[in-house]
Amino acid sequence: MQTQEYIVQITFYYNDGRIESFHIRPIGESIEADINQWISKSWCVLNTPDNTVFVNMANILKVEVTPAIGQFSGQDIPFDAQRLTPLTRGSRVL
Numbered sequence: 460m461q462t463q464e465y466i467v468q469i470t471f472y473y474n475d476g477r478i479e480s481f482h483i484r485p486i487g488e489s490i491e492a493d494i495n496q497w498i499s500k501s502w503c504v505l506n507t508p509d510n511t512v513f514v515n516m517a518n519i520l521k522v523e524v525t526p527a528i529g530q531f532s533g534q535d536i537p538f539d540a541q542r543l544t545p546l547t548r549g550s551r552v553l
Contacts, residue, residue: 472521479506491528
């Protein structure tokens, strides 16, 4: 069975307003498990071709993953969420 190889973008939003994005490939059985493992630890370690980046997760306000990972599920994870931003807050949702 051939496994699908894909890249996702992970974006860290720091407490001080900085934003940093990385393209990553899954290293385990699934990207969902990899991301869950990274963000649940105190430090997220990312190897790039030029250097190794250590992200202190205590300094992170938010983590975004693009494209959306539909396989995340569970009691505390809404299945169908919609982002409401100042540009869409007044628009009609179909």
